[in-house]
Amino acid sequence: MNASEWKEKLSRVGESFSSAISGAAAGNIAEVELQFLGRKGELALLLRDLGSFTIEEKKELGRLGNELKARLVAALEAREAELGAGRAKAAAGLDLTLSGRPFPKGSLHPITQAMDRITVSLMKLGFSVAEGPHVEEDHYNFEALNFPADHPARDMQDTFYAGVKDASGKDMLLRTHTSPVQIRSMKGAQLPLRIISPGRVFRSEAVDASHSFVFHQMEGLYVDKAVSMADLRWTLDAFIKDLFGSAAKVRFAPSYFPFVEPGAQVEVSCVFCGGKADKCPVCKSTGWLEMLGAGMVHPNVLKACGHDPEKWSGFAFGAGVERFAMLLFGIKDMRMFYENDLRVWKQL
Ligand SMILES: [Zn+2]
Incomplete structure (x- = not known):
């Protein structure tokens, strides 16, 4: 090896050190030091080769070797300081007293909230919750509720049929009201009985601001000895006052449903205008x-x-749960309940 070859090797050692040290993490600084500056390191081995050169050459090459050594030592120290400073900076940026990032929890759907409020109100009056299937037999949905086959009142409830027959050969259907739960609860049951049946119902109706093919109902049933219309009146009055406030009033008007006699349509004083009726669109x-x-x-x-x-x-x-939810939350269009636009729900 001649002097210029040795110089070339020396400069290669310098280059490979530079790339090793710039990529070094805190944990392998010592490793880099050993590889280049150790007793058997790359620089030491090169300096050992100087023995075969002339005195003049040794002087020049030795100086170059020592200069590189000094540069390597300085670069090692600088890198070590840099990594140390980075660690200190990271530690300074970590504030354990800061509260965590908020995690959005969501909330119950307004229909569920309305159903819960109705249920809680009626449970205070002694009712308990009963449930039934969504796919129902004709017997429970119509027949036992005094809607015989071909009864015109069946036309009031456009029905979805499930395309399968029940044990008696009749078409199974999606329940059009929650009334079949009353039959299921009453049949062979120990009386007296006091139940409510909140749940989903289905009718083949066109969707508009106040109609949907799937909606929710809540029904109440009380059977006992000597139950009268006065009991019904008192119960609904207490229920409506609990839900809408003590100023709310209830009135009955005659109406027809096949499963009751007499039947009534129940009206509640408008919760928006307080019954004043002055230019109230609701x-x-x-x-x-x-x-x-x-x-x-x-x-x-x-x-x-x-x-x-x-x-x-x-x-x-x-009653329709959507109707109650519209009044409780001031929602004017029933379709909003099913579109689930979070921009709407976040305002409630
Ligand atoms: Zn009004």
Whole structure:
């Protein structure tokens, strides 16, 4: 090896050190030091080769070797300081007293909230929750509720059929109201009975601001000895006052449902104008809102469930949960409940 070859090797050692040290992490600084500056390191081995050169050459090459050594030592120290400073900086940026990042939890759907409020109100009056299937037999959805086959009242409830037959050969259907839960609860049950049945129902209806093919109902049923219309009136009054405040009023108007006799349409004083009816678009300036259907359980329904109508009597009432939710949350279009636009829900 001649002098210029040695110089070339020396400069290569310098280059490979530079790339090793710039990529070195705190944990391998010592490793880099050993590789280049150790007793058997690359620089030491090169300096050992100087023995075969002339004195003049040794002087020049030795100086170059020592200069590189000094440069390597300085670079090692600088890198070490840099990494140390980085660690200190990272530690300074970590504030353990800061609170965590907020995690959005979400909330219950307004329909669920309305259903919960209705349920809690009625549970305070002694009702307990009963449930039934969404795919129902004709018997429970219509027949036992005093809607015989071909009864015109069936036309009031456009029905989705499931395309399968039940055990008696009749078409299974998606329940059009929560009333079949009343039949299921009453049939062969120990009386007295006091239940509510909140849940989803289905009708083949065109969707608009106040109709949907899937919506929610809540029904109440109380069967006991000597239950009268006065009990129904008192119960609904207490329920509505609990939900909308003590100023809310209830009034009954005659109506028809096949499963009750007599039947009533129940109106509640408008919660928006307080019943003043002055240019109120919600109640159309009548001061009243149709909220529930109700009545005394029809003797035929009691009979269909195996109970003697001479001995037992009861009342039933039902309402659309969406209607209550629209009033509780001030929502004007029913379609909003199913679009699930978070920009709307975040305002509630
Ligand atoms: Zn009004």
